[in-house]
Structures are given as structure tokens and as C-alpha cells.
Amino acid sequence: MIKTTTEKRADGRIFAGSDPVYTATGT
Numbered sequence: 001m002i003k004t005t006t007e008k009r010a011d012g013r014i015f016a017g018s019d020p021v022y023t024a025t026g027t
Helices: 003-016 021-023
Strands: none
Touching: none
16 A cells, blocks of 8 residues: 555554554654
8 A cells, every 4th residue: 555644654653552663763
């Protein structure tokens, strides 16, 4: 799936509680 930058940022917030590494990298 291709996501826009906004959607990626939203995903970062969603996964913030479950994936610390994802949150730290901000990717």
C-alpha cells in the first residue's frame, strides 16, 4: 500500500504505544 505523508504520520501515532523503535525513528 502506498500512503501519503499525512497517513504515515498518523500511523506513527497509532503504533507509538506498541512499537518504540518505530516511534523513535519516525519513519
